Amino acid sequence: MSTEAETLKRQAAARALEYVRSGMKLGLGTGSTAKHFVELLAERVGEGLEVVGVPTSEVTRAQAESLNVPLGTLDEHPVLDLCIDGADEIGPDLTLIKGGGGALLREKIVASAAQQMIVIADASKKVDRLGTFPLPIEVVDFGVAAIRRGIDRAARAAGCEGLLTLRRRPDGHVFVTDQGHLILDAAYHSITDPAALAARLSEVPGVVEHGLFINLASRVILAGAGGVSVIDRA
Template identity: 90%
Template sequence: MSSAAVTAEMLKRQAAARALEHVRSGMKLGLGTGSTAKHFVELLAERVAQGLEVVGVPTSEVTRAQAESLGVPLGTLDEYPVLDLCVDGADEIGPDLTLVKGGGGALLREKIVASAAHEMIVIADASKMVAQLGAFSLPIEVVDFGVAAIRRGIERNARAAGCQGLLTLRRRADGHVFVTDQGHLILDAAYGVIREPALLAARLAEVPGVVEHGLFINLASRVILAGADGVTVIDRA
């Protein structure tokens, strides 16, 4: 592993450790998905082993398997429909804390869990903070029926929101089509710059067959960024 990769993982772990400071016994926690959230689950498990009493609600089957293997008590949103805190990563973070998420393919569950929490803390290395969203392709989760028609609807409505770019059906490394935990497909939209995220979010939601998109608006209440100069905490105005 390169020194750059090691440094990136160290930064992710620093952000995760700072988020853990907000966890108290008795909390119901949304557990995010991805490389940064993985560090949070590992650190949380250490605290659980020391006597911290929490219940986690995972946002993916990958996170569920990790948390179970580490001894973190788990529940579901049916059992705990209101959560105290959700801790998750992000692929991009805008100045107003609007997020692009879904690089790992768990955006639907991630958004449901985040919406059920009183507070969402986003943990990331400083490179994820951007002046404008869109360099990272926007994941759009769709049903597996009529994908060509859904694609046309997405392209039409995205143009109405000032966005154009290539839509690519996500595939796994082995070439097979990527299928989400809910049995859906993902179209990754390379828009370049998303000047009006709220408008794009509204237009995408209008397309029949679109299950969810990776724009998280007014969900993150706090962002914890770890960089070369230390850890920075940004609260939503």
């Protein structure tokens, strides 16, 4: 990742921090942009900001703990003030593709528990139509071949078709999520009706969750060459 891209991510994260107030309960996202937010949040905590964070992954938990950000769980704090997270793609209506980091299930649970979800990203993540980034689909590890067939049928019914690839780690071993599931990455290239696809995928036995986040993002903060812009959902 280029230094310029990391600078833009940090700028978006810094703008999101302006919405954080003392006493808030925060969902802490996963991924390279969310990592910047946690670092900046930790600086504010060190200056006296009082917040409680609920991490969306074990990676984020470890980072926050190492920086002395106070943490809690959704069982302790079932309603959050804000969730701040990144995205792999952002559509025109603020529908998202998430899950590139493998934390989509926890990310969606945390985002759904928040009164507002703020998405932070560099401007390249904003697209006219979702699908160039492969859609992550989290599945159980039983009957994966049958689950694949079900996903293919569901996707075709929603006007999508593409190769499903079992996600692997850089060392070649199968990627396993924090919840012990597998991820199939769907190369649909163009998702014309995200809501229809989301509904169809949710009906497939064995599919735990998918990376389409619909009606969850309240605000998107994008950092680009021309500065930082804020887009609110209509």
